[in-house]
Amino acid sequence: MSSHTKLSFAHPPARPGETPDFSALEIPAAGALPVPRLDIAAQDCVEHANSLIRVMDDRGEAVGPWADYLSDMEPEALREGLRHMMTSRIIDMRMMNAQRQGKMSFYIQSVGEEAIACGFQRCLKPGDMNFPTYRQQGLLIAGGYPLEKLIGQFYSNAYDPLQGRQLPTLHSARDYGYFTVSGNLGTQYVHAVGWAMANALTGKDNIAIGWIGDGSTASNDFHTALLSASSYWPPVILNVVNNQWAISTYTGVARGHGRTYAARALGYGIPALRIDGNDYLAVLAVTRWATERVRAGHGAILIEWYTYRVGAHSSSDDPSAYRPKDEAKAWPLGDPIERLKQHLILSDEWSEARHVQAEAEILAEVIEVQKRVEAAGTMIDPKPIPGASIFKGVYADMPEHIRRQRQEMGV
Amino acid sequence: MPHLTMIEALRDAMDVMLARDPQVILFGEDVGYFGGVFRCTSGLQKKYGEERVFDTPINESAIVGLGIGMAAQGMKPCVEIQFADYVFPAYDQITQEAARIRHRSNEQFSCPLVIRMPTGGGIFGGQTHSQSPEALFTHVAGLKVVQPATPYDAKGLLIASIECPDPVIFLEPKRLYNGPFNGDHKAPAQSWKTHALGDVPEGHYAIPLGKARIHREGEAVTILTYGTMVFVAEAAVEKAGIDAEIIDLRSLLPLDLEAIEASVRKTGRCIVLHEATKTSGLAGEIIACVQEACFYHLEAPIQRVTGWDAPYPHALEWDYFPGQDRVCRALEAVMEV
Numbered sequence: 121m122s123s124h125t126k127l128s129f130a131h132p133p134a135r136p137g138e139t140p141d142f143s144a145l146e147i148p149a150a151g152a153l154p155v156p157r158l159d160i161a162a163q164d165c166v167e168h169a170n171s172l173i174r175v176m177d178d179r180g181e182a183v184g185p186w187a188d189y190l191s192d193m194e195p196e197a198l199r200e201g202l203r204h205m206m207t208s209r210i211i212d213m214r215m216m217n218a219q220r221q222g223k224m225s226f227y228i229q230s231v232g233e234e235a236i237a238c239g240f241q242r243c244l245k246p247g248d249m250n251f252p253t254y255r256q257q258g259l260l261i262a263g264g265y266p267l268e269k270l271i272g273q274f275y276s277n278a279y280d281p282l283q284g285r286q287l288p289t290l291h292s293a294r295d296y297g298y299f300t301v302s303g304n305l306g307t308q309y310v311h312a313v314g315w316a317m318a319n320a321l322t323g324k325d326n327i328a329i330g331w332i333g334d335g336s337t338a339s340n341d342f343h344t345a346l347l348s349a350s351s352y353w354p355p356v357i358l359n360v361v362n363n364q365w366a367i368s369t370y371t372g373v374a375r376g377h378g379r380t381y382a383a384r385a386l387g388y389g390i391p392a393l394r395i396d397g398n399d400y401l402a403v404l405a406v407t408r409w410a411t412e413r414v415r416a417g418h419g420a421i422l423i424e425w426y427t428y429r430v431g432a433h434s435s436s437d438d439p440s441a442y443r444p445k446d447e448a449k450a451w452p453l454g455d456p457i458e459r460l461k462q463h464l465i466l467s468d469e470w471s472e473a474r475h476v477q478a479e480a481e482i483l484a485e486v487i488e489v490q491k492r493v494e495a496a497g498t499m500i501d502p503k504p505i506p507g508a509s510i511f512k513g514v515y516a517d518m519p520e521h522i523r524r525q526r527q528e529m530g531v
Numbered sequence: 532m533p534h535l536t537m538i539e540a541l542r543d544a545m546d547v548m549l550a551r552d553p554q555v556i557l558f559g560e561d562v563g564y565f566g567g568v569f570r571c572t573s574g575l576q577k578k579y580g581e582e583r584v585f586d587t588p589i590n591e592s593a594i595v596g597l598g599i600g601m602a603a604q605g606m607k608p609c610v611e612i613q614f615a616d617y618v619f620p621a622y623d624q625i626t627q628e629a630a631r632i633r634h635r636s637n638e639q640f641s642c643p644l645v646i647r648m649p650t651g652g653g654i655f656g657g658q659t660h661s662q663s664p665e666a667l668f669t670h671v672a673g674l675k676v677v678q679p680a681t682p683y684d685a686k687g688l689l690i691a692s693i694e695c696p697d698p699v700i701f702l703e704p705k706r707l708y709n710g711p712f713n714g715d716h717k718a719p720a721q722s723w724k725t726h727a728l729g730d731v732p733e734g735h736y737a738i739p740l741g742k743a744r745i746h747r748e749g750e751a752v753t754i755l756t757y758g759t760m761v762f763v764a765e766a767a768v769e770k771a772g773i774d775a776e777i778i779d780l781r782s783l784l785p786l787d788l789e790a791i792e793a794s795v796r797k798t799g800r801c802i803v804l805h806e807a808t809k810t811s812g813l814a815g816e817i818i819a820c821v822q823e824a825c826f827y828h829l830e831a832p833i834q835r836v837t838g839w840d841a842p843y844p845h846a847l848e849w850d851y852f853p854g855q856d857r858v859c860r861a862l863e864a865v866m867e868v
Contacts, residue, residue, distance in 0.1 A: 314600020
C-alpha cells in the first residue's frame with residue numbers, strides 16, 4: 121500500500137476559457153440570521169461567522185430581523201447611499217480612462233465593492249479612525265471628502281494634499297477619519313488596534329476600524345492584530361474584505377482549509393460575522409450593530425465582507441489572464457448599485473428615470489472637478505510639485521544632513 | 532547628586548516622564564509586573580498602574596505596531612524590545628511605517644514612538660543576544676537612532692527621545708548597564724556607583740538629539756565612537772600614551788556633522804571605532820562624511836576598527852569584540868604617517 125503523501129493546492133472553480141462556476145457558493149436566504157446581543161461571545165458566533173447575513177432578498181425587498189434593525193432608516197439616507205456608490209463607480213471609470221490616456225501613473229478601482237466602504241462610513245462619528253487599504257475610497261466619498269483633493273491625489277499635482285509622495289489611491293485624510301495608507305499589506309491592521317487602545321486609555325469615546333483584504337490575511341500583522349485585540353479588548357472593528365482575488369492569487373490559497381475568514385477570529389476569542397458585501401442594507405445594519413457593540417465597551421469584533429472584485433486588481437493587472445472574462449456577470453450576489461436601486465424602486469422611492477438623471481449629474485460633477493484638477497498638471501502635461509517637497513516632513517525639524525542635501529539639489 | 536547605574540538612570544528617565552506627561556506609556560515583553568529582563572522598568576507598574584505600564588505578548592511586530600497606532604493618535608509610547616537581536620519581526624513596522632508616517636501623510640500624522648532595546652556584546656550572549664544592528668536603522672530616513680555611553684547621557688537622551696516628535700531607536704549598550712568597560716574582560720568590573728560619569732541629576736533634564744559629546748579632549752587624533760567602545764577607546768589611548776580626542780557620538784542618526792568635522796580638522800587624523808560588523812557598518816558612512824568635508828585636513832588614511840564580519844560567537848566574544856589592543860594598533864598606524 122502506498123504511503124506517498126501529497127500536498128493540497130487551492131484552485132478557483134474556473135480559469136480563462138472555462139464556464140464561470142459559483143455552484144459551491146452557499147447563499148442562505150435573506151433574513152435568515154438573527155441580530156445577536158451586543159455582548160455576544162465568540163463561542164456563540166459560530167453560525168454568524170460561517171453563514172452569510174443578507175437583508176435584501178432576490179427581488180430587492182428588505183426582510184428579517186436585520187431589516188427591522190434598520191426600520192428607522194429614512195429613504196433619503198438610502199438615496200444618498202446610492203449616490204455615494206454611483207459617485208465611486210463613475211470616478212473609477214473616469215480615472216481608469218485617464219490612466220489609460222497616460223495622464224496618471226497608476227490607479228486602483230473598487231468596482232463591485234462599493235457598498236462596503238460607502239455603507240460602513242454612514243455609521244461612523246467624527247473622530248472615529250479608519251485604517252484602510254487602497255480600495256476603500258468609498259469611505260472618503262461617503263464621508264464628504266472634497267473631490268478635488270481625492271482626484272488631486274491621483275494626479276500628484278498641486279491639488280494633491282500629499283504633495284506627490286504617495287502612489288495614487290494611497291490617501292491620507294486625518295480630518296475625515298482616514299489613516300495614511302501604506303503600500304505594505306496588513307501593517308495598518310495593528311495600528312488600528314493601537315489607536316483603539318489609545319482611545320480607551322485616554323478616555324475618548326471614538327473607535328478605530330481596521331481594513332484588510334482576503335489575500336492580506338496571510339500577512340503576519342493580520343494575526344498580530346487579532347492577537348493584540350484579543351489581549352486587550354479595545355474598541356476596534358476589524359474588517360476583512362473578501363473579494364476573492366489577491367491580484368491573480370485565488371482566495372483559497374490564503375484561506376487554506378479554513379471555511380471562512382470570519383471563523384478565523386473565533387479562535388482568538390473574537391466574535392465575528394460574515395456579511396453579503398453587495399447588500400447595502402446588510403452593510404448598514406451590521407455596521408450599525410458592530411459600532412454600537414464596540415462603543416458600548418464589549419470589545420473587538422471581526423467582520424468578513426463577502427464580495428467579488430469585478431475589476432482588475434489595479435491598472436497594471438489583467439484579470440482575463442487568470443479568470444473567466446465573464447465571471448463577474450455570473451457572480452450570484454449581484455451588483456451593489458443595482459440591488460439598492462431595485463430596493464428603492466420597489467418601495468417607490470426611486471425610478472429608472474431618476475437613476476439616469478442622477479448618473480448624468482454625478483458624471484457632470486466628476487468631469488468638472490477632473491478638468492479643474494487636470495489643469496494643475498498631469499503626466500502628459502506636467503506641472504511638477506517643487507522638489508523641495510521631498511525633504512519636508514521627513515522629521516519635524518530638518519536635520520543638518522538633510523539641509524545639506526536640499527542645498528545640493530538647489531531648492 | 533546621586534550615582535546611578537545606567538539601568539537606574541533609564542528607569543529614572545521613564546519615571547520622570549510618566550509623572551510629567553500623562554500621554555507617556557510603557558509596554559513590552561515582561562516590562563510590566565516583572566520590570567523587564569534587565570529590570571529597567573522595575574517598580575514602574577506598581578507606581579503608575581497597569582494602564583501606563585504593561586506586559587505584551589511576545590510579538591515584536593505587535594509591540595511596535597500598537598505603539599505606532601497609539602503614537603499617531605497622540606500618545607507617547609516608550610516600548611521595550613527585549614534584545615536588539617529580536618527586533619527584526621518588527622523591522623517592517625519600524626522602517627516602512629513608523630519612519631514614513633509623517634512624510635507620506637504630509638504631516639497629517641506623526642509617530643512620536645521610542646523603541647528601547649539592549650544592544651551589543653560582552654555578556655556571553657552569542658549570536659542572538661549580542662548584535663549591534665544600528666546600521667540597519669541609520670540607513671532609514673525618518674528614524675532617529677541614539678546610543679548613550681553613560682548614565683547621565685542615558686537619562687537625558689531618553690527623556691529627549693520621549694519628548695521627540697519623531698520615532699527614535701534607543702540602543703542601550705548592555706555591557707554598560709552596570710558600569711563602564713575598558714575592553715579587558717579579565718579586569719575587575721567597574722561600577723557606575725564609583726565613577727564620575729554615574730552622576731545623574733534628579734528630576735527632568737534633556738540632552739538634545741543630534742549632538743555629540745567630547746569624552747576626552749586631545750590634539751593628535753580623533754576617535755569617533757559610541758556606546759561601550761567609548762571606554763575601550765579611553766583605555767587604549769591611555770595605554771598608547773597618545774593625546775587623542777574621543778568623540779562619543781551619542782546620536783547615530785542624525786550624526787553631529789559639525790562636531791565630527793571640527794574635531795577632525797583640529798587633529799588631522801581619524802579612527803572610527805564600533806562593535807558592529809565592518810562591512811556596510813556605520814563606520815563606512817562616518818568615514819565618507821569625514822572624507823567629503825575634511826579631505827584637505829587629513830594627514831593620514833582614516834582607520835576603521837570594528838567587529839568582524841561574522842556572527843557574534845558565544846564562547847569567543849573577546850576575540851570578536853574590538854578590544855583596546857586593536858585600537859592601539861590603529862592608533863599606531865594612523866600616527867605613523
